[in-house]
Amino acid sequence: MLEAVFKAFDIKASTSAAIPFGSGLINHTWRIETEEGTFILQRVNEQVFKWPEAIVHNINLTGSYLHHHYPDYLFVMPVKSIYNEEIFFDKETGGYYRLCPFIENSHTIDVVQKPHQAYEAAKQFGKFSRLLSGFDAHQLKITLPNFHNLALRYQQFEEALNNGNLSRIRASQTLIQLVKENKDIVAAFEEIKTNPRFKLRATHHDTKISNVLFDDDEKGMCVIDLDTLMPGYFISDVGDMLRTYLSPFSEEEKDFSKVEIREEYFIAILHAYLGELEDELSDEEKKHFVYAGKFMIYMQALRFLTDHLNDDVYYGSKYEGQNFVRAGNQLMLLQKLMDKEERLCAFVSSFSAERVGAN
Numbered sequence: 544m545l546e547a548v549f550k551a552f553d554i555k556a557s558t559s560a561a562i563p564f565g566s567g568l569i570n571h572t573w574r575i576e577t578e579e580g581t582f583i584l585q586r587v588n589e590q591v592f593k594w595p596e597a598i599v600h601n602i603n604l605t606g607s608y609l610h611h612h613y614p615d616y617l618f619v620m621p622v623k624s625i626y627n628e629e630i631f632f633d634k635e636t637g638g639y640y641r642l643c644p645f646i647e648n649s650h651t652i653d654v655v656q657k658p659h660q661a662y663e664a665a666k667q668f669g670k671f672s673r674l675l676s677g678f679d680a681h682q683l684k685i686t687l688p689n690f691h692n693l694a695l696r697y698q699q700f701e702e703a704l705n706n707g708n709l710s711r712i713r714a715s716q717t718l719i720q721l722v723k724e725n726k727d728i729v730a731a732f733e734e735i736k737t738n739p740r741f742k743l744r745a746t747h748h749d750t751k752i753s754n755v756l757f758d759d760d761e762k763g764m765c766v767i768d769l770d771t772l773m774p775g776y777f778i779s780d781v782g783d784m785l786r787t788y789l790s791p792f793s794e795e796e797k798d799f800s801k802v803e804i805r806e807e808y809f810i811a812i813l814h815a816y817l818g819e820l821e822d823e824l825s826d827e828e829k830k831h832f833v834y835a836g837k838f839m840i841y842m843q844a845l846r847f848l849t850d851h852l853n854d855d856v857y858y859g860s861k862y863e864g865q866n867f868v869r870a871g872n873q874l875m876l877l878q879k880l881m882d883k884e885e886r887l888c889a890f891v892s893s894f895s896a897e898r899v900g901a902n
């Protein structure tokens with residue numbers, strides 16, 4: 544099936560050498576061992592990314608910027624096809640494919656189980672943003688329109704309340720109420736967008752732990768998965784780390800009593816990320832460090848609940864009520880984060896104060 548793709552990238556191996564790899568949920572990923580080295584082949588999920596060329600544009604621009612300014616930085620550059628392109632459209636499967644070198648002695652993890660892993664990941668995402676702080680983010684193309692547009696997500700929630708599944712709406716009143724009660728999170732984001740102290744930056748937008756390569760000593764090597772690299776605010780990157788690293792259990796956990804905010808993980812993310820970006824972020828941005836978590840957790844809760852009310856048309860579901868469970872889980876996480884908000888904000892202020900003191 545992959546014959547034309549192998550030919551296009553001049554891969555000198557039989558197609559049976561392509562072995563499904565990793566636990567990514569978006570793209571199809573294969574690992575291919577050849578005599579010329581090991582590669583990662585991916586079929587871009589064109590249901591999600593309608594403009595694969597926009598991804599190529601963004602990776603090329605940032606890749607060459609980093610190569611020029613920071614030649615030692617490990618950036619996974621795509622391999623060009625025999626047509627001199629970074630992406631190949633295969634007529635037979637109707638898919639877009641790309642190839643990049645497999646980073647030797649690297650591995651990824653799916654669940655954050657040690658504060659040190661959170662530290663290493665946050666350091667890599669922070670470093671990536673720091674190195675790109677001189678890069679004009681406006682040059683980047685939008686690969687996923689409205690991805691983190693919270694106001695739009697709220698509007699879609701309201702539409703679901705008007706047009707969604709009536710029996711699900713009736714049975715979801717408690718969660719609906721919780722979402723409405725926390726609408727100030729949407730208003731705060733609208734303010735951020737007009738606040739000149741918030742910079743539009745080259746933002747990764749998908750800071751899950753599985754998007755960081757670790758070496759054999761558990762040190763972070765680099766970030767990967769740049770499909771959602773777009774102009775954005777730092778709260779998207781920090782927010783998704785807080786959302787996915789702080790709780791010992793993911794959004795799939797049905798027993799909400801297991802959902803908690805692990806402070807030592809918060810401190811790890813804070814120290815690693817601000818350790819990289821302390822001088823780059825404005826005071827106003829730093830003050831929103833904890834808000835970043837609220838923003839992403841709330842948005843995810845909103846999206847799960849909206850989808851539940853719309854009969855799971857977007858996320859689908861493996862069992863009845865899965866998106867309802869996910870929404871409830873995330874609203875619990877939001878509550879737990881807000882319960883600790885003052886304490887966590889104090890960690891942020893004292894980190895900055897210590898650094899000022901040290902200078």
Ligand SMILES: Nc1ncnc2c1ncn2[C@@H]1O[C@H](COP(=O)(O)OP(=O)(O)O)[C@@H](O)[C@H]1O
Binds near residue numbers: 644645753768
């Ligand atoms: N250059 C690479 N070197 C080593 N492993 C990689 C590389 N690129 C991707 N991977 C592995 O493949 C997995 C999926 O890739 P990713 O680009 O994150 O796709 P998805 O969008 O599906 O998450 C990663 O979590 C990682 O384990």
Ligand SMILES: [Mg+2]
Binds near residue numbers: 568754
């Ligand atoms: Mg990934």
